[in-house]
Amino acid sequence: MSMDIEVLEDSRHHRYVLNMGPQHPSTHGVLRVLLELEGEYAMELLPVLGYGHRCHEKIAEFKPAKSFMPNTARMDYLGALIYNQGFAQLLEKAAGIEVPERVEYIRVMASELNRIQSHLLWYGAYLLDLGAFTPIMYAFDDREHILDILEDVTGSRLTYCYFRVGGVSKDIDDKFVTSTRAFIDRLRSRFPMYEDLVNGNVILQKRLIDVGELTPHICARYGITGPMLRGTGVAYDLRRAEPYSIYSEFDFEIPTETKGDCMASFLVRFREMEQSLRIIEQALDRLPEGPIMAAKVPKKLKIPAGDYNSSVEAPRGELSYYLVSDGSDVPYRLKVRTPSYSNLSVVPEMCQGMLLSDVVSAMGSLDLVIPEIDR
Amino acid sequence: MDINKVKKQWQELSTAVEDIDYAVSGYDYSVCLERDKVRDFAAMMLDEGFYLVDLMAVHVTPAIEVVYQFAHFETRCRVMARAFVDDQVEISTISDIYQGANWHERETRDFHGVVFVGHPYLEPLILAEEDVDLKPLLKEEAKLQDVDAVRRQPPEPAPEPKAKPEPKPEAKPEAVKSQEQS
Amino acid sequence: MEIFYSILPELIRIVVCAVCGAVIVFGNALVMGYAERKLAGHIMLRPGPMEVGPHGIYQLVVDGLKLMGKQLVVPAKADPLLFRFAPLLAFAPVFVPLLVIPFSSKLQGFDLDIGLLVILALASINLLAVLIGGWSSNNKYSLFGAFRAVSQNVAYEIPMLLSLLSIIFMTNTFSLKAVVAAQSPVWFIVIQPLAFLIYLVSIVAETNRAPFDLPEAESELTAGFHTEYSGMSFSLFVLGEYANMFIVSSVATVFFLGGSSGIPLPYFEYSGIIWFMLKVYTLMFFLVWIRWTYPRTRFDQLMNFCWKYLIPFALVNLLITVVMVKLL
Numbered sequence: 083m084s085m086d087i088e089v090l091e092d093s094r095h096h097r098y099v100l101n102m103g104p105q106h107p108s109t110h111g112v113l114r115v116l117l118e119l120e121g122e123y124a125m126e127l128l129p130v131l132g133y134g135h136r137c138h139e140k141i142a143e144f145k146p147a148k149s150f151m152p153n154t155a156r157m158d159y160l161g162a163l164i165y166n167q168g169f170a171q172l173l174e175k176a177a178g179i180e181v182p183e184r185v186e187y188i189r190v191m192a193s194e195l196n197r198i199q200s201h202l203l204w205y206g207a208y209l210l211d212l213g214a215f216t217p218i219m220y221a222f223d224d225r226e227h228i229l230d231i232l233e234d235v236t237g238s239r240l241t242y243c244y245f246r247v248g249g250v251s252k253d254i255d256d257k258f259v260t261s262t263r264a265f266i267d268r269l270r271s272r273f274p275m276y277e278d279l280v281n282g283n284v285i286l287q288k289r290l291i292d293v294g295e296l297t298p299h300i301c302a303r304y305g306i307t308g309p310m311l312r313g314t315g316v317a318y319d320l321r322r323a324e325p326y327s328i329y330s331e332f333d334f335e336i337p338t339e340t341k342g343d344c345m346a347s348f349l350v351r352f353r354e355m356e357q358s359l360r361i362i363e364q365a366l367d368r369l370p371e372g373p374i375m376a377a378k379v380p381k382k383l384k385i386p387a388g389d390y391n392s393s394v395e396a397p398r399g400e401l402s403y404y405l406v407s408d409g410s411d412v413p414y415r416l417k418v419r420t421p422s423y424s425n426l427s428v429v430p431e432m433c434q435g436m437l438l439s440d441v442v443s444a445m446g447s448l449d450l451v452i453p454e455i456d457r
Numbered sequence: 458m459d460i461n462k463v464k465k466q467w468q469e470l471s472t473a474v475e476d477i478d479y480a481v482s483g484y485d486y487s488v489c490l491e492r493d494k495v496r497d498f499a500a501m502m503l504d505e506g507f508y509l510v511d512l513m514a515v516h517v518t519p520a521i522e523v524v525y526q527f528a529h530f531e532t533r534c535r536v537m538a539r540a541f542v543d544d545q546v547e548i549s550t551i552s553d554i555y556q557g558a559n560w561h562e563r564e565t566r567d568f569h570g571v572v573f574v575g576h577p578y579l580e581p582l583i584l585a586e587e588d589v590d591l592k593p594l595l596k597e598e599a600k601l602q603d604v605d606a607v608r609r610q611p612p613e614p615a616p617e618p619k620a621k622p623e624p625k626p627e628a629k630p631e632a633v634k635s636q637e638q639s
Numbered sequence: 640m641e642i643f644y645s646i647l648p649e650l651i652r653i654v655v656c657a658v659c660g661a662v663i664v665f666g667n668a669l670v671m672g673y674a675e676r677k678l679a680g681h682i683m684l685r686p687g688p689m690e691v692g693p694h695g696i697y698q699l700v701v702d703g704l705k706l707m708g709k710q711l712v713v714p715a716k717a718d719p720l721l722f723r724f725a726p727l728l729a730f731a732p733v734f735v736p737l738l739v740i741p742f743s744s745k746l747q748g749f750d751l752d753i754g755l756l757v758i759l760a761l762a763s764i765n766l767l768a769v770l771i772g773g774w775s776s777n778n779k780y781s782l783f784g785a786f787r788a789v790s791q792n793v794a795y796e797i798p799m800l801l802s803l804l805s806i807i808f809m810t811n812t813f814s815l816k817a818v819v820a821a822q823s824p825v826w827f828i829v830i831q832p833l834a835f836l837i838y839l840v841s842i843v844a845e846t847n848r849a850p851f852d853l854p855e856a857e858s859e860l861t862a863g864f865h866t867e868y869s870g871m872s873f874s875l876f877v878l879g880e881y882a883n884m885f886i887v888s889s890v891a892t893v894f895f896l897g898g899s900s901g902i903p904l905p906y907f908e909y910s911g912i913i914w915f916m917l918k919v920y921t922l923m924f925f926l927v928w929i930r931w932t933y934p935r936t937r938f939d940q941l942m943n944f945c946w947k948y949l950i951p952f953a954l955v956n957l958l959i960t961v962v963m964v965k966l967l
Contacts, residue, residue: 100779108858122783122938131560132583139568140593175483211858213849213935219683279932285850286934298530302508304557311530318530388609391483391526391535393510404526406515408602409610415594419511419526427560438783439937442859456583 097125100438104133108211108442111452115429115445122438127430134456142416147173147405148247148383150416155241157420158454160200161397163192163232166245171326172392172403173247174376176385184372185249186328191262191365192232192244194358198269199228200397201355204449208348209280211446212289217280224272227265234258247383248376259366266359273356281352290345294432294444297342304431305424308399309354310448313339313346320395331368332361344447351449384411398422398449420454458532463505470494470501471538482609484526484535492540492548495525499551499558502527507536512551512561514542514569516596517604521569523548542571550576568594656748660737664882670920671881672699675927682931709870717867718775725772726868726875732764733882740889741816743899743911754815755803758890759796762845765883766792769847769854772876773864784863787938788854791844794945795851799841801953802834805960806894819898826897833956835895837949839925842887844941846880848926850933851941858935888922889915896922 103114112133118126138157142150154169155162167189174181202225206218229239235254236244244251280286301311311318317336321329337353339346385407393402399421406415425448433441467474467488475487490498499509510526520541527536542548550573552559562573563582570592573579581589596602673688673696680687688695713719736758738748751757766789773785807813809830810821821827828835844851855863865876892898896918899911936944 098779107861132581132585135583137593143594172483175481178481209934213852213856213858214933215679215849216683216931219685223684283934285936288940289934289937302503302506302530303555305509305511305555306557307508316530323530324533324535386610387607389482389524389537389607391537393483393528393535400510400528402510402526404511404513404524406607408607414602414607415513415515417511417513417524423560424509424557427557431556437937437939439856439859439935 103130108446109452110207110446110450113426113450113452113455115441117438117441119438124433124436124438124441127433127441129426129429131426132456134453136453136457138457139416139418142413144412146383146411147385147413147416148411150413151245151247152241152243154418155243156453157418157457158396158398158401158422158451159240160203160451161196161401162240162242163189163196163236163244164394164396165401166242167193167327168392168394168396168401168403170245170247171394172390172405173383173385175392176388176390176405176407177247177380177383179248179376179379181248181376182373183328183370185374185376187365187369188250188254188374189245190327190329190332191254191362192235192242192250194362194365195228195232195262196242197397198355198358199225199232200449201351201358202228204351204397205276208443208446208449209286211442212286214280214286217276220272220276220279224269227261227268231258231261231265234261246375246379248379249374253374259369262362262366266363269355269359276352281349287345289439289443290348290447291341291343293344293436293440294447295341295343296428296432300428300431304428306399306428308396308421308425308449309347309350310342310425311399312336312350314342315340320393320400324393326392326394329361332364334358334360344443347447382411384409385413396421398451398454399425418457420457422448422450422452423455426450426455458505458529458534460532460534463534466501466505467498470498477537479533479535484537485533486536488536488538490538490540492543495523495538495540496549496551496554498538499525499554502536503554506530507534509551509555509557509561510535512558512565514565514571514594515607516569516594517602517607519604520544521546521571522604523565523571525551545572546570547572547574549574552576568592570595652748656738657734660734660748663737663885664733664878667885668878668881669699669703671884671923671927672702672877674920674924678924678927679931682928703874706870706874711872712867712869714777714867716777718777721771721775722867723872725768725775726872726879727768728771729765729768729879730875730882732761733879733886735761736886739815740886741819741893741898742915743907743909744816744819745908746912747816750814750816753813755807755813755818755890758886759800762883762886763792763796765879768876768879769864772868773854776864776867778867780860780862781864781866784854784856784860784866787856787860788847788864791847791851791853791938791941794942795841795844795949798837798945798949798953799845801950801957802831802838802841803890803894805831805834805953805957808957808960808964815893815898819893819900822897822900826895826900828895831895831956831960833952834960835891837953837956838891838895839922840949842884842891843926843929844945845887846884846926848880848884849930850935852930852935853938853941856935884923884926885919888919888926891922892918 097118097120100117100119102117103109104112114130116128117124138153154165158165202221206221209217233239235252235258236242296314298314298316315338317338319336322336334357337350339349387407387409390405393400401421402419404417405413408414433444471488471490473489477484477487479485507527507529510528513524515522523540525538550562552562560582562576565571566579567581567584677687688698691697691701713722739751739754739757741747769788770785773781806827810818847854865873899915901914904910
């Protein structure tokens with residue numbers, strides 16, 4: 083009898099391991115999480131990465147830096163243009179290439195459209211995680227318009243390789259302008275519906291409020307950036323903090339919440355779509371004429387020796403490219419700091435002691451893109 | 458955050474603090490550290506409210522260089538801190554100070570074989586478990602550069618003088634050829 | 640021989656009723672399968688199945704054939720006997736409750752004095768099937784689904800019973816026909832709106848449908864208790880679910896919505912079934928509608944909702960009913 087009590091007291095005997103993933107509906111890709119459960123409470127979590135590792139950093143060391151551009155899109159398939167932007171900017175900085183003004187406007191518009199479609203997909207997929215089936219179809223309905231617009235100018239629908247060092251591959255036309263304006267009106271008219279249908283729902287609020295709370299200090303320790311950080315009340319957005327491209331010319335707000343829970347990052351992402359629309363609108367109004375390629379971009383782009391960093395605000399947080407060059411056109415070392423990687427690393431701390439359902443909603447609020455983590 | 462105060466602290470902990478042109482390099486300060494000061498430096502950065510952007514390694518001679526990137530939520534202050542590993546390819550971990558470094562260190566262990574002393578769980582993260590000795594990002598002898606060759610060069614001298622280390626005959630002619638072409 | 644002739648009409652009646660029950664079960668599954676997909680489609684701004692036949696009307700037939708043709712995979716470490724037995728157990732008992740449901744004043748298999756008890760007793764067997772299915776699959780997700788199903792169904796049976804009990808106190812009978820007859824001037828939904836509401840919430844949980852579909856919550860448990868089931872054994876679970884939906888909606892119709900009563904039609908003793916079905920399918924439409932609208936609740940919230948709100952309210956409602964019945 084006393085023996086039995088001892089066994090019962092050793093709480094690890096109550097625990098068992100649930101292997102969530104790599105094929106699981108709510109891990110959004112090939113992420114595997116080992117959960118040590120006690121009843122339905124997750125006591126320990128161990129994310130296992132690397133199922134989608136494609137050696138991007140190794141590839142970068144074997145070919146001219148300019149031709150690495152398509153690879154950037156394959157890291158984050160939802161923020162491909164923003165990844166393009168970061169890399170193009172890195173090489174332009176390093177090689178001292180002046181980018182024409184029109185190019186910057188085109189890049190900003192395309193990036194922001196890309197950001198909205200990423201957020202829309204997250205919105206649908208997250209609610210699918212929470213068991214609401216319908217919103218994903220509404221979100222995809224809107225997202226489809228962005229894909230159509232971007233397909234017309236870039237030629238692809240998901241893994242764009244539209245930006246070039248010194249410019250963009252193709253100029254935008256009147257059709258882009260009119261359809262983007264139509265899309266802005268459309269999405270604006272849909273926001274009230276999303277708020278009525280989803281954001282105000284009691285079940286959703288009960289699922290999200292007080293789940294997975296973060297503080298700015300936790301964010302600093304883990305390097306969490308993006309909407310999750312802004313959900314804790316820190317208005318840190320690289321478009322404002324380290325204004326790249328021409329973001330300093332636009333009037334937009336950085337939505338923040340204070341609580342740091344899943345609901346906070348949910349609302350931050352939702353409001354960011356509106357701010358992105360504002361940026362696009364202003365860019366459309368001021369769009370200048372001009373060339374779409376810098377005058378002098380050498381065929382063989384030599385990067386002067388030294389190290390270069392380029393940070394941009396990706397949909398999920400801070401994306402940094404760090405390039406070490408030995409003076410040739412092939413990077414000596416290229417390191418990509420992807421936001422989801424750091425954001426995911428908080429999961430073992432954030433989700434400890436949570437219900438299994440809350441683990442799903444907390445991980446969904448990270449807006450994970452697994453290929454970005456595995457690279 | 459008071460940048461002058463922070464800079465003073467850096468100077469105490471490091472061998473060199475360098476101001477970098479943000480417009481060209483994309484970061485503000487470069488700090489060279491002794492490897493035994495890394496933990497102190499990280500603790501100091503956390504106190505000042507910096508967050509860990511990234512942690513990576515660059516394979517150069519004489520030793521692998523570990524680069525820590527920090528930035529600040531309130532002001533623009535992007536810092537690259539560098540330290541060389543010792544001849545056992547070891548450096549102390551900062552994963553108990555910056556928990557986010559945990560995975561970055563495991564990844565660096567995967568790719569470069571840098572051992573972070575004191576790391577709680579230094580198992581392969583990105584690579585498979587059996588690839589623990591693969592170290593794919595280590596350079597081959599021919600491509601390995603000296604640390605000075607990947608540092609920012611003063612603008613005046615032409616690229617020729619920097620080609621001082623002889624033991625890489627393949628890399629040299631290629632570089633010369635490419636210059637002739639362009 | 641005398642005895643045989645005396646029970647022959649009863650035998651024929653049993654056979655006819657069983658056949659009708661089977662027709663209702665399969666017909667209902669076809670209608671609901673199609674309706675659910677179409678409704679879900681239209682709620683989601685898409686047309687739903689469109690390819691097979693006009694507006695995809697034969698889709699379910701084709702799906703049924705496909706499911707029948709599929710291999711029944713039994714996982715290597717599953718308990719093969721229980722694994723195969725569970726879908727049958729989920730499906731088989733759903734015929735019996737149909738025998739006591741009064742579709743119209745004349746269309747009823749047997750008017751038993753304990754009609755309601757038969758329905759409730761047999762409806763609970765479905766839970767056992769879920770538990771056996773989840774347990775025998777030898778899959779952690781399935782086991783989770785089974786555990787959730789048991790605690791959820793056991794909990795939600797209480798408010799469901801209590802809300803029906805307040806009607807029983809008013810009618811003093813378990814016979815469904817008598818309950819329908821007792822609603823001749825006014826339906827019980829008017830007298831007992833709270834009981835109806837509680838019953839409605841409970842049946843969503845009882846039939847394991849969203850927002851209370853925790854036993855099969857696919858974003859958490861992949862597919863819950865039927866993760867390992869394929870082909871026909873999976874579709875038996877689905878058939879069972881739709882049949883259960885039909886049964887609980889029928890009970891709601893009988894107890895709250897006046898059964899087959901409505902605007903009189905010719906041959907009302909038989910044609911009352913039109914009203915009955917209309918009410919049942921309105922309720923089922925409601926179930927489908929909320930399924931495709933709301934996100935899923937969390938398990939502790941679901942249980943708290945039951946124990947802290949539904950059961951106390953149902954008890955208070957019952958108490959008030961008893962007092963009123965005594966006074967009047």
